[in-house]
Amino acid sequence: MIPVDARDTSRTCPPSAGGCGHVARENRLTQARFECVACGFTANADHVGALNVLHRAGLARCPAA
Numbered sequence: 001m002i003p004v005d006a007r008d009t010s011r012t013c014p015p016s017a018g019g020c021g022h023v024a025r026e027n028r029l030t031q032a033r034f035e036c037v038a039c040g041f042t043a044n045a046d047h048v049g050a051l052n053v054l055h056r057a058g059l060a061r062c063p064a065a
Contacts, residue, residue, distance in 0.1 A: 002057040009056070010034070010049035013041050017051050 011027050013019035013036035022038035029035050034045040 004053050004056045006049075006053060009052035010045050012048070012052050013039060014043075014048050014051040014055065016055045017041070017043065017048075019048075 008023050011023055011025055013022045013027060015021045019036060019041040020039040022036055024037055026037045027034055028045055030045070032045055033042075034048045035042045
């Protein structure tokens with residue numbers, strides 16, 4: 001497990017998916033809909049949150065057996 005600060009993960013435009021990284025409450029249109037007010041990136045809000053958590057955690061690798 002890798003601890004990650006989840007604050008604003010569903011309000012941040014995901015750079016790892018081609019977004020701009022802009023953070024705003026207005027990016028989260030509904031419970032399910034994300035649309036960045038800065039660049040227009042759109043996606044499912046839960047997917048955006050998961051991408052941002054993954055981005056914050058970095059790449060975790062298992063040692064080779």
